[in-house]
Amino acid sequence: MSDIVIISGSPSSISKSERILYYLGDLVKREGFSIKQISVKGVDAKDLLFGNFESPEIKEIARRLELAKGVIVGSPVYKASYSGVLKALFDILPQDVLQDTPVLPVMTGGSPSHLLALEYALKPLLASVKGQSLKGLYFQDSQLDMSTDNPIVDEDMLNRTNKQLKYFLGKIRQEQPVF
Numbered sequence: 001m002s003d004i005v006i007i008s009g010s011p012s013s014i015s016k017s018e019r020i021l022y023y024l025g026d027l028v029k030r031e032g033f034s035i036k037q038i039s040v041k042g043v044d045a046k047d048l049l050f051g052n053f054e055s056p057e058i059k060e061i062a063r064r065l066e067l068a069k070g071v072i073v074g075s076p077v078y079k080a081s082y083s084g085v086l087k088a089l090f091d092i093l094p095q096d097v098l099q100d101t102p103v104l105p106v107m108t109g110g111s112p113s114h115l116l117a118l119e120y121a122l123k124p125l126l127a128s129v130k131g132q133s134l135k136g137l138y139f140q141d142s143q144l145d146m147s148t149d150n151p152i153v154d155e156d157m158l159n160r161t162n163k164q165l166k167y168f169l170g171k172i173r174q175e176q177p178v179f
């Protein structure tokens, strides 16, 4: 099983939030952690639409999340909240699937006015499945460039990202058993 599971909640084929998640995944791998990337686009749409709790694929995602040392969850802002399809996935995961797990929430949005969607939407969703959310990262589209190796072109956001990631990985390392 992977140390860190990364969940992308964007339905877009070319997704800014997913690009950020891949970038974060690369940084995490460089720090020696194994990762598993999961996208809502890869989940059977029928399971999501009909709320299929018994789906083997959903059970496998739940198992991966339960065993993860840390989880990164990303979503675009859609209508001032997370994407509906991310909610559809969380709706059919067990209610304590992220028990005691450090979680780094990540959102991208077209405007600064929905920065608080992290606080009033995504973090409560993660808390409902007992995740321990860090402060999190909110990127405006204008702070990103999809054509470069590092998509975060805004210097402040890059510093914030490095700090949050360091804190996230520090929490995970603290919780590892010492032999």
Ligand SMILES: Cc1cc2nc3c(=O)[nH]c(=O)nc-3n(C[C@H](O)[C@H](O)[C@H](O)COP(=O)(O)O)c2cc1C
Pocket (backbone or CB within 6 Å): 010, 011, 012, 014, 015, 016, 017, 018, 075, 076, 077, 078, 079, 080, 081, 108, 109, 110, 111, 112, 113, 114, 141
């Ligand atoms: C259906 C839809 C609704 C959106 N609603 C908002 C919104 O309420 N506030 C906002 O700041 N941006 C909004 N946006 C812009 C996206 O959040 C933004 O472009 C984001 O980076 C897209 O991420 P993605 O490429 O990973 O899907 C919306 C975009 C779409 C397609």
